[in-house]
Amino acid sequence: MxxxxxxxxxxxxxxxxxxxxxxxxxxxxxxxxxxxxxxxxxxxxxxxxxxxxxxxxxxxYPKKHGVLGNWVVERETRQVKEHFGDRSWDKEDVVQxxxxxxxxxxxxxxxxxxxxxxxxxxxxxxxxxxxxxxxxxxxxxxxxxxxxxxxxxxxxxxxxxxxxxxxxxxxxxxxxxxxxxxxxxxxxxxxxxxxxxxxxxxxxxxxxxxxxxxxxxxxxxxxxxxxxxxxxxxxxxxxxxxxxxxxxxxxMDAHSVICPNVLFKQKGWYDEENPTNSKVVAVSNGGVGYVYILDEEYPDELASLVKEELQQTEGVECVFENEHFSELGFPRIEEHSHQPDFIFEAETGYFVYFGAEGDKVIDKNKYTAMHGYLPExxxxxxxxxxxxxxxxxxxxxxxxxxxxxxxxxxxxxxxxxxxxxxxxxxxxxxxxxxxx
The missing domain is CATH 3.40.720.10 (Alkaline Phosphatase, subunit A)
Structure with a gap:
């Protein structure tokens, strides 16, 4: 049998x-x-x-199979796309x-x-x-x-x-x-x-x-x-x-959320009315945030400012850049169009929310527990x-x-x-x- x-x-x-x-x-x-x-x-x-x-x-690992998160940004269209709920793509289009x-x-x-x-x-x-x-x-x-x-x-x-x-x-x-x-x-x-x-x-x-x-x-x-x-x-x-x-x-249990797009909105980098016009966009993957630099005029200068702001934000444990991605099991930026410029890890008790409503970068929790954090x-x-x-x-x-x-x-x-x-x-x- x-x-x-x-x-x-x-x-x-x-x-x-x-x-x-x-x-x-x-x-x-x-x-x-x-x-x-x-x-x-x-x-x-x-x-x-x-x-x-x-x-x-x-x-x-994601570096090879190509599904980098529940949510990613498609650089070509500057749109947030969802693996979540299989809403954006067929399997044959994304699994490599x-x-x-x-x-x-x-x-x-x-x-x-x-x-x-x-x-x-x-x-x-x-x-x-x-x-x-x-x-x-x-x-x-x-x-x-x-x-x-x-x-x-x-x-x-x-x-x-x-x-x-x-x-x-x-x-x-x-x-x-x-x-x-x-x-x-x-x-x-x-x-x-x-x-x-x-x-x-x-x-x-x-x-x-x-x-x-x-x-x-x-x-x-x-x-x-x-x-x-x-x-x-x-x-x-x-x-x-x-x-x-x-x-x-x-x-992991959580008590607060980090709202990076509110921070970017306050800096004039994120367009709440038309996000595809934004110079910087973040999406959440639970305990981590993916940050995409979309400014075509001064991307390096903007990336430096964004990194500095993230490192000074409450609840951010660390920021990973292109040089770190391989050890995380991720492709380098030039290897996959969905790969973010920065990934930031939230501290214990925090997770990432990518809405831009309101004016609070740190807000009360929207869920009671979360995942997405470092697998260690x-x-x-x-x-x-x-x-x-x-x-x-x-x-x-x-x-x-x-x-x-x-x-x-x-x-x-x-x-x-x-x-x-x-x-x-x-x-x-x-x-x-x-x-x-």
Whole structure:
């Protein structure tokens, strides 16, 4: 029987939650007891959803895969563009390296993805529901025959958009994602399926880390995972399925926001009425800000002034320039048109907001917790769990890297990711069960 892999990302599940007795998650803990768990997993920069989920399926850092943040500025048009919600581009236009699902599909493996970031228009996903926040995008870009099949089956996919945008109803989106997964298992049995659960991330933004609402959300997601396991057992494919439970980043609590575009507006560099006329524009990627120098007349002089202002701004921990980008896993400015001139890291307790309304550079927090910060920070460390016939039982790994996931899954499926930044986690693979 064909080996199957299910890759589940629980958005925002920090490694520290699994050490907290308030985090029950009995189904996930059952997988840990009978499988492999990493002590923690170091993510990449910025520790935000769209670049990290792309690293999960490519095994490379943003420098290579090209998805540099949830939000970037397109220099050619001077417009803010969004990977967030897959609003601006198709996957084929922005992901610069092969993904797991590309290689699997080309080998004849049936592929599926439900709410996985940066999958709009992906050519090699047979059953695809990308992560959107607008219903019209779901209706336009989901795999048409599959989308209509789900409607005929009675699943309320016409509510995906409204449930995605409303944090209070995010549990309904995660419920629907699990129902779609169960439908796929029962009716199509994909060889590689990727699922993304969101409500724990939403509740941490709203209520902070370790809030009662977050522990409830984690248990709710665990119930969904339990139902997926149940469907695998009902269909007789559980014993032939390798399950990977991972996360894309952790979280840090925050009390204040830095508003760089307010600062730039005060300096006369940012045009609030028509941002595309601005000399300087910043976008937020959570705990980091991306700053673009768009002035064509005196860019070097302006860059020097901008750097000085950022370094003197409350809540700014450090400013990275072109010379630092490679060590952060980023391209140099001349290598990618979305690469900012400066990246600045917020201090603990602060994050970045790119609105320009009002006159406060430092304002009260708009969310209670945030991510995006440097991956070296312990709170940002993520989760890696694997279970199945290809996985050794009872193994604990030391800290791994997020880019190790794709090469390891590829090895199990019988694929090879060329030029991956990560490595195959050989110690966890049950070699006798893997046929390459």
């Amino acid at each position: 064909e080996r199957k892999v299910i890759l589940i990302c629980i958005d925002g599940l920090a490694a520290y939650y699994l050490d907290d007795p308030r985090c029950k998650m009995p189904n996930v803990r059952g997988l840990i007891n009978q499988g492999t768990k990493a002590e923690k997993m170091k993510v990449a920069y910025p520790s935000s959803t769209w670049p990290m989920n792309t690293s999960i399926v490519t095994g490379v 390296v092969p993904t797991l699902y590309d290689l699997a599909h080309q080998k004849g493996v049936k592929t599926a993805a439900v709410c996985w970031p940066v999958t709009r228009g992906a050519k090699h996903i047979d059953f695809n529901i990308p992560e959107f926040y607008e219903q019209e995008l779901f209706e336009k870009h989901c795999t048409p025959t599959f989308w209509n099949e789900l409607k005929e089956h009675g699943l309320p996919v016409d509510h995906y958009g409204e449930w995605s945008k409303d944090h209070a109803r995010g549990k309904m989106q995660d419920w629907l994602t699990a129902e779609v997964a169960k439908h796929l298992i029962r009716n199509h049995k994909p060889g590689l399926m990727m699922l993304h659960f969101l409500v724990a991330d939403s509740f941490q933004h709203d209520y902070g880390t370790r809030a009662p609402e977050v522990f409830w959300a984690l248990d709710y997601i665990d119930e969904r995972i339990g139902q997926i396991i149940g469907a695998l057992k009902e269909e007789g494919v559980y014993e032939n399925t390798d399950l990977f439970i991972v996360s894309d980043h952790g979280f 920070k312990e709170e940002l460390k993520a989760v890696f769990i694997a279970h199945g016939p290809s996985i050794r039982s009872g193994l604990s790994l030391p800290e791994i890297n997020i880019v190790d996931i794709a090469p390891t899954v590829a090895k199990i499926i019988g694929l090879e990711l060329e030029d991956a930044d990560g490595k195959v986690l050989e110690a966890m693979i049950n070699v006798r069960e893997v046929k390459v």
